[in-house]
Amino acid sequence: MNIVVIGAGIIGLSCGYELSEFGHDVTVVDAGVAGAGGSAGNAGWITPFLSSPRAAPGAVRDAVRSFTSTDGPARMRPHPELGFATWVINFLRASSKARSSRATASLQAFSRNAIGHFDSLADRGVAFEQYTNGLAVVFKERQNLDHYQQLAAKKRSLGYDGGITVYRGADVAAFDPAIRRGVAGVMHLESERHVRPETLTAGLAKAIVANGGTILEHERVVELAPGPQKWTVVTSENRSLIADHVVVAAGYPSRALLRPLGISIPVEASKGTSMTARGEGVTPSHPLKLYENMVACSPFGNAVRLSGTFDIGRRDTTLNRKRLDMIVRQGLGYLEDWRPTEIDIEWVGHRSTTVDDLPIIGPVPGQRGLYLATGHGTLGVTLGPLTGALAAREIAHQQEQQALEPFRLTRFKGPNKAPDVSRLTHPQTHIEQPTDTGLQ
Ligand SMILES: Cc1cc2nc3c(=O)[nH]c(=O)nc-3n(C[C@H](O)[C@H](O)[C@H](O)COP(=O)(O)OP(=O)(O)OC[C@H]3O[C@@H](n4cnc5c(N)ncnc54)[C@H](O)[C@@H]3O)c2cc1C
Numbered sequence: 001m002n003i004v005v006i007g008a009g010i011i012g013l014s015c016g017y018e019l020s021e022f023g024h025d026v027t028v029v030d031a032g033v034a035g036a037g038g039s040a041g042n043a044g045w046i047t048p049f050l051s052s053p054r055a056a057p058g059a060v061r062d063a064v065r066s067f068t069s070t071d072g073p074a075r076m077r078p079h080p081e082l083g084f085a086t087w088v089i090n091f092l093r094a095s096s097k098a099r100s101s102r103a104t105a106s107l108q109a110f111s112r113n114a115i116g117h118f119d120s121l122a123d124r125g126v127a128f129e130q131y132t133n134g135l136a137v138v139f140k141e142r143q144n145l146d147h148y149q150q151l152a153a154k155k156r157s158l159g160y161d162g163g164i165t166v167y168r169g170a171d172v173a174a175f176d177p178a179i180r181r182g183v184a185g186v187m188h189l190e191s192e193r194h195v196r197p198e199t200l201t202a203g204l205a206k207a208i209v210a211n212g213g214t215i216l217e218h219e220r221v222v223e224l225a226p227g228p229q230k231w232t233v234v235t236s237e238n239r240s241l242i243a244d245h246v247v248v249a250a251g252y253p254s255r256a257l258l259r260p261l262g263i264s265i266p267v268e269a270s271k272g273t274s275m276t277a278r279g280e281g282v283t284p285s286h287p288l289k290l291y292e293n294m295v296a297c298s299p300f301g302n303a304v305r306l307s308g309t310f311d312i313g314r315r316d317t318t319l320n321r322k323r324l325d326m327i328v329r330q331g332l333g334y335l336e337d338w339r340p341t342e343i344d345i346e347w348v349g350h351r352s353t354t355v356d357d358l359p360i361i362g363p364v365p366g367q368r369g370l371y372l373a374t375g376h377g378t379l380g381v382t383l384g385p386l387t388g389a390l391a392a393r394e395i396a397h398q399q400e401q402q403a404l405e406p407f408r409l410t411r412f413k414g415p416n417k418a419p420d421v422s423r424l425t426h427p428q429t430h431i432e433q434p435t436d437t438g439l440q
Contacts (some may be wrong), residue, residue: 001025003395004233004243006221006257008034010197010380011373012249013204014388015395017126019247020211022396027241028208029233031220031253035201038251039380041274041347043296043307044200045135045287046118046193046382049152049160051111053103053357054310054378055094073294075311084313087268090355091312103356106406108158110383113403115193117385121203128195128203129300134163135192136176137289138334142184144291152187162191173336178284180336194287196300197381221250224261224370231369245395249373252315252352258372263364266412267375269350271314273324274307276300276347277340284338293330303344306331310378312353319348353377361387361407363394371395372409 001024005016008030016028028034094100118130139145145166152164167175168185175186205215216235223234224246233241248254252269283304288297295308308327324346332339354360354375364370373391376383390401 001244001396002230002242003027003245003247004029004231004241005247005249006224006233007037007248007250007254007374008201008205008215008217009037009039009249009251010035010201010204010384011039011251011376011387012247013201013208014384015247015249015373015391016208016213016388017121017204017211018388018392019396020208020213021124022392024396026208026211026213027216027243028205028213029216029219029221029235029241031218031236031250033217034205034215035198038272038349038351039201039384040198041276041305041307041345041349042197042272042381043274043287043298043305044194044197044300044381045296045298046115046195047135047189047379048108048111048114048382049135049155049162049189049192050289051104051107051114051379051382053094053100053107054353055091055103055355055357056100057095057097073308073310075309075314084268087266087355088312090266091268091353091357094356099356103358103406105158107358107379108155108160110386110403110406111379112159114382114386115191117389118193118195120389121385124207126203126207128200130193130195131287131299132193133286134188134190135194135289136179136286137187137189137291138179139184139186139291140334141292145185145187148187148291162189164189176284176286176288178282178335178338179288180334183334188286192287194298195381200381200384221257224248224257226261226367226370243369245369245371247371247373247391247395251374252350254352254372254374258364261367261370263367265360265372265375265409266355267352267360268312269315270353270377271311271316271348271350272307272309273320273327273348274305274345275324275328275340275343276303276305276345277343278303279338279340279342281335281337281339284335288334290331290334293333295327295331295334297331297334304338304340305345310351315350317348319346351377351380355412359383359387359407360409361391361404362409365410 219235225232
């Protein structure tokens, strides 16, 4: 079969790779350079533990604050486009305790299988930089660590079975001497991992080509035309690609791409930023979630990446110097003496965030051969290879994957596209506060 994948981020490349493994003729088309969108400068964490939606209790309070805040990790700025206000209202609705509990349970169940898919890629020869020494959450305030231990107990009740160790006092420096003396403590999530995301997208792109596939760069898809049997995908270079199946994995621009077909998806951009640098002082040996400031610190060999911010409604790609400086300043506040001396990359990128902050994965009803894989929010790295593997089975073998049920497009009901919560799995599970929606 001829399959066109639109978008060469971690999601599109994972789908493309798995489909090429089944022997299909895969073309991945990207408006820019493969792997250079939201999948490039992120923290790279593979984190089943933090797989929770940001649509969670407290979101209303945070949203109100965020309209005026200049130095918080999350910001919401009204976007003039019709539909933004509806998106915000539905996001806040999905943040109720009951709905976010169900969504968390669905994500926890799904992400449980995420790590194995990274091993599967490596076993099949996909080359990427991966680190397997866990993820540490660092707390300045003791009560936050205490609350987090309650959260860990709730995650356990949802089936999280990774090792967890808490370090306090002098044990923190023994665990990772790069962490500033005097923090309240650290929770080490031993089975989490991290990758250098640019190497993962590069490895997947290379593997697709090795399997006989094609990657087209600098070609924006401008039209998707259904035919009686096949799709025509028209690019900005006036190329027409004929496909049996089309996978739309274009991040938040998927929404604009699908609109002419009368398909509405409730996805919004949330802008993040990062700095990657080499430096002097003790480099962290673990990726660190710097809890109070929601900054992510990811060591990649001799480089360190500090990333964060969740600016909803910001679709521009301009580097906001103040936001980046805030992340760096706040991040360094948790480190003993590591300081950047040589900046390698300053980056902005967008997560595609749905109103319930769950991904959309599956066929588009009424559009034979059209498949959607987007809206992975803060979890595209974690869930990318898993999404690709399951989506490929559905597309190539028509084998419906039960694990994808909570993530179907059909969960959004009515003209406003509010999620229909009855379709989420685990309706009996409730998670009390505290929640941690992460900000990776
Ligand atoms: C600061 C930050 C930190 C993060 N940290 C983590 C983390 O630690 N762990 C984790 O799991 N997730 C993390 N994420 C989330 C993760 O980066 C995203 O979920 C993931 O990159 C989404 O991948 P994607 O393939 O959907 O989108 P993208 O990587 O954005 O790819 C979409 C591609 O589609 C292309 N495209 C768009 N429109 C068209 C068109 N019309 N025609 C052709 N191509 C088109 C774009 O050029 C782009 O390359 C983070 C995000 C940010 C911003």
